Amino acid sequence: MIPLxxxxxxxxxxxxxxxxxxxxxxxxxxxxxxxxxxxxxxAEHHAIAAIGDPCPEVLLARMGAExxxxxxxxxxxxxxxxxxxxxxxxxxxxxxxxxGRIDLGIGRAPGGDARTARAVGGGRFPDAERFLHQVWELxxxxxxxLPEDHPDHGVRVQPEGPGAPEVWLLGSSDYSGALAAQLGxxxxxxxxxxxxxxxxxxxxxxxxxxxxxxEPKPHALLCCFVICAASDAxxxxxxxxxxxxxLEMALRLENPVPTLAQAEALANTADEREYMRSQRARTVxxxxxxxxxxxxxxxAQYAAEELMIVTITGDYASRARSYELLADAWxxx
Numbered sequence: 001m002i003p004l005x006x007x008x009x010x011x012x013x014x015x016x017x018x019x020x021x022x023x024x025x026x027x028x029x030x031x032x033x034x035x036x037x038x039x040x041x042x043a044e045h046h047a048i049a050a051i052g053d054p055c056p057e058v059l060l061a062r063m064g065a066e067x068x069x070x071x072x073x074x075x076x077x078x079x080x081x082x083x084x085x086x087x088x089x090x091x092x093x094x095x096x097x098x099x100g101r102i103d104l105g106i107g108r109a110p111g112g113d114a115r116t117a118r119a120v121g122g123g124r125f126p127d128a129e130r131f132l133h134q135v136w137e138l139x140x141x142x143x144x145x146l147p148e149d150h151p152d153h154g155v156r157v158q159p160e161g162p163g164a165p166e167v168w169l170l171g172s173s174d175y176s177g178a179l180a181a182q183l184g185x186x187x188x189x190x191x192x193x194x195x196x197x198x199x200x201x202x203x204x205x206x207x208x209x210x211x212x213x214x215e216p217k218p219h220a221l222l223c224c225f226v227i228c229a230a231s232d233a234x235x236x237x238x239x240x241x242x243x244x245x246x247l248e249m250a251l252r253l254e255n256p257v258p259t260l261a262q263a264e265a266l267a268n269t270a271d272e273r274e275y276m277r278s279q280r281a282r283t284v285x286x287x288x289x290x291x292x293x294x295x296x297x298x299x300a301q302y303a304a305e306e307l308m309i310v311t312i313t314g315d316y317a318s319r320a321r322s323y324e325l326l327a328d329a330w331x332x333x
Contacts, residue, residue: 001330002296002299002304002305002306002307003037003038003306003307004036004037004038004306004307004308004309004326004327004330005037005038005039005040005041005071005221005306005307005308005309006028006029006032006037006039006040006041006308006309006310006323007041007043007075007223007308007309007310008025008028008029008040008041008042008043008053008310009043009045009051009053009310009312010022010024010025010042010043010051010052010053010059011050011051011052011257011312011319012049012050012051012052012256012257013256013257013258013259013314013315013316014255014256014257014258014259014262014314015256015259016256016316018052021052021053022052022053022059024316024319025042025052025053025059025063026062026063026066027316027320028316028319028320028323029063029066029067029070029072030066030067031320031323031324032070032323033067033068033069033070035323035324035327036327036330036331037070037323037327038070038071038306039070039071039072039073039103039306039308040063040067040070040071040072040073041056041072041073041074041075041076041103041105041308042056042059042060042063042072042073042074042075043056043074043075043076044056044074044076044077044078044107046116046117046119046120047113047116047119048254049254049255049256050245050255050256050257056074056075056076056077057074057077057090057091057094060072060073060074060094060102061094061097064094064097064098064101069101070101071101071102071103071166072098072101072102072103073102073103073104073105073165073166073168074103074104074105074106075105075107075170075188075223075308076104076105076106076107076168076170077104077105077106077107078107078108078109078120079106079107079108079131079134079135079138080108080121080130080131080134081117081120081121084134084135084137084138084141085137085141085152085155085157087104087138088138088141088142088157089141089157089158091104091142091165092142092157092158092159092160092161092164092165093159094165095161095163095164095165096159096161099161099163100163102165102166103165103166103168104142104165104166104167104168105168105169105170105188106135106138106167106168106169106170107170107171107176108131108171108175108176131179132179132182132183135169135179135183135185136183137150137152138167139167139183139185139214141155141157142157142164142165142167143164143213143214144157145213166186167185167186167214168180168185168186168187168188168221169183169185169186169187169188170187170188170190171187171188171189171190171201172189172190172193172194172198173194173201174197174200174201174204177189177201177202177204177205178204178205178208180205180209181204181205181206181207181208181209181210181218182208182210183210183212184209184210184211184212184213184214184215185212185214185215186215186218186219186220186221187202187205187218187219187220187221188220188221188222188223188308189201189202189220189221189222189223189302189304190223191222191223191224191225191282191298191302192223192224192225192282192283192310193282194282195281195282196281198222198302199301199302199303202220202222202302202303202304203303205218205220206218206220206303219305219306220302220303220304220305220306221304221305221306221307221308222298222299222302222304222306222307222308223307223308223309223310224284224295224298224307224308224309224310225242225282225283225284225309225310225311225312226283226284226285226291226295226309226310226311226322226326227239227242227283227284227285227311227313227322228284228286228287228288228291228311228322228323228325228326228329229286229287229318229321229322229325230287230325231287232285232286232287232290235285235286235287235290235291236285237260237264238260238313238314238318238322239280239283239285240260240263240264241257241258241259241260241263241312241313241314242283242312242313243263243276243279243280244258244262244263244266244276245257245258245312246275246276246279247268247272247275247276250275257312257314258314259314259315260313260314260315260318261314262314263314284298287325288325288326288328288329289329291325291326291329292326292329292330295307309323309326311323
């Protein structure tokens, strides 16, 4: 069976604090390890009321101590904001703390609005045009493979040691897939962001992949938004929370994740209901068997070796229950 993993955006639900959201992330990580999930990735976002984690590398240092065997990582660090050298040092430190368990997922999206992007970038906008060079440098720093004509050739990247994190490029378009293929890196496609055309992106990644010292062959992961409950009807009720959340995002409303009561109490216009329906292609909703069947269809369509699940509901208990039900269904062959 294709392994399952978790992507956690540390959602801040209405009525809860950001601190409680982080505590819920740590609790879910412990639960996910007990349920057999392979990886647990943390996303980086900035100045968004509904998301509580701007610095996954800090939270990963704590999460490693809360877990024992599960791989943990970023999904992902927004590299255009940062020094590739410093990111290499941070993840080498994490690798030293938790050997053989660290994933370095890299993204290039801003992770917030333009004003926030400028603030995070220290007064400048992140330069996505340098992304290819930054990724190449980052791998060179991690592996000590920068060429002799590079100005940083021979610079020590500490802590030194034999291991290094797995490096993944993340994306929801063809750019990151093509770059991952060119550099010989692992690739994760965000179906929960873009539900159309990703299968072609994954096929192109495989076809164009150039083996590297890190990866002799392509390795692809598909990340899907899933809401699983004991029945289809219950799952549909919980899905109304994310329907409303996506509508608020489209309207640029800065609110925490709504509760189920808030989602059910809101009377939407016909246009709003149509928009919410149009976004459902990005979500797998249903009872455990329905979710399992749909995820396996997507894995086959995208030729993915791994599936990663992101779930947000209107309360932390139903979110945890969704992951539990899906893991139980996955365990039954």
